[in-house]
């Protein structure tokens with residue numbers, strides 16, 4: 363059976379035009395999706411049943427046992443962390459936050475190690491953003507700063523920016539100019555009209571130089587700024603100013619390089635500067651398919667987008683203190699529940715070591731690096747394949763993902779609901 | 792003993808030598824009667840199909856430029872090797888040189904172009920830039936150009952199973968848009984040029 367308009371739950375592009383053929387409980391083929399989507403839908407390395415470490419190795423246990431033991435570990439802990447959330451749907455995220463409130467736990471999502479700094483910058487100076495539809499229909503200059511969409515968001519260019527025809531751009535790639543900024547020549551840079559190589563850590567200076575040029579202060583620019591020649595800066599500034607509508611996209615090259623949120627703030631201020639002359643918008647390239655959703659759901663319920671600490675009984679947010687990397691580094695927490703992410707692969711070594719020391723429980727369909735640090739892993743259905751739920755695209759557009767077939771695995775929502783019920787019973791009224 | 796410079800001067804100051812040196816004459820370069828000249832325009836209308844440029848083996852020898860009266864091929868004489876392939880390749884007979892057009896007519900031959908597209912699936916990320924940018928795909932399925940949603944299998948290029956697939960190579964016009972916009976250098980268009988008898992291609 364061929365199912366149309368399937369939503370790909372891999373990256374933040376959340377492409378919703380896939381055609382997937384299923385045969386019973388098996389995906390047979392995927393059309394229109396990129397390589398990553400194909401792997402996501404076709405890959406079948408799922409964990410068969412919940413597993414628990416028993417000293418010598420792993421043993422299979424029932425869902426009931428796994429959930430009960432998880433509830434016990436979380437109730438016994440003084441300072442549990444509930445981490446991840448970007449790889450699951452909004453409904454499960456919302457249960458997760460209520461669970462954190464019940465436990466007095468710290469709840470954090472993966473933006474803590476990706477676009478957390480962007481959020482801090484946005485909290486300072488705002489977010490002149492727009493939906494990807496606007497970019498597709500209007501943008502004649504597209505900038506990718508510190509991001510390589512070809513690898514991380516393969517269809518971003520062909521679906522929303524450079525190559526997609528839009529309402530005002532009938533000959534997309536001839537009418538649009540593409541600027542790529544990075545510290546090395548990436549695949550995306552291969553097809554750019556202008557590629558700027560910045561010395562690592564030089565983003566802030568280059569952004570400031572561009573702001574000065576846009577402000578009309580060309581004479582103060584030195585011959586070279588962080589490895590970028592003055593001539594190129596002038597050329598790029600002219601290109602930026604020539605746009606009728608420009609869109610800037612930035613990735614972890616900006617948020618996680620020296621300068622961190624100040625880089626992003628500077629980029630937003632460049633956008634603002636450019637908007638005095640023409641129309642510009644700026645948007646982060648969100649990684650996980652529903653990381654934007656985790657920020658949204660966290661914000662509705664607690665008022666804060668990530669790193670929310672319920673230890674005081676109320677929501678408290680102080681990045682640097684309540685962010686999971688810092689809490690793990692200080693060896694502060696004594697239990698961790700990981701849902702829909704892989705901190706074992708992405709956290710600093712010291713944090714991963716602490717995760718291995720404390721009881722860590724992972725709720726994830728597949729085994730990954732975090733499995734090796736965990737005590738219990740509970741496999742669940744994959745949202746977008748055998749579970750459904752709401753996700754937010756990288757531009758904040760909510761999209762309902764589809765269930766292609768009913769499998770044997772419970773969804774994140776079901777597992778978390780059962781966990782919540784058990785914890786609620788244990789905590790009493 | 793006389794100084795060695797004197798016989799030397801005597802040698803080079805010979806009148807005959809000086810005369811040859813300053814008034815040298817070589818035979819003028821003439822095109823032999825059996826050789827054909829540079830391609831010339833026939834006043835037929837150029838449709839900008841660019842087959843001449845595709846067939847030309849000499850870099851920089853031919854361009855098709857836009858003039859106020861329409862498109863027009865320009866031969867750059869320093870580069871042209873007078874092979875006549877452009878004359879043979881042009882579907883509209885815009886160029887002529889020697890007896891090429893005549894003998895093509897007499898023998899019912901023509902140059903046939905076909906294109907072969909190779910995708911290196913190890914490099915391809917399935918980003919769809921090629922399939923979305925392809926002008927042939929755009930004519931077949933407008934939706935494709937507006938973001939890569941394929942609604943038919945009649946396309947030239949289509950992304951399925953995470954890789955770009957060539958479905959109908961015979962539709963390719965050889966513009967190389969896909970090759971030029973592939974970030975991974977995973978797609979290559981090659982041109983196959985064959986002389987065929989007209990009966991063979993249009994039975």
Ligand code: SF4
Pocket residue numbers: 370371372373374375376377394395396397398399515516517518
């Ligand atoms: S670009 Fe992202 S959302 Fe779109 S098909 Fe590829 S992995 Fe899926």
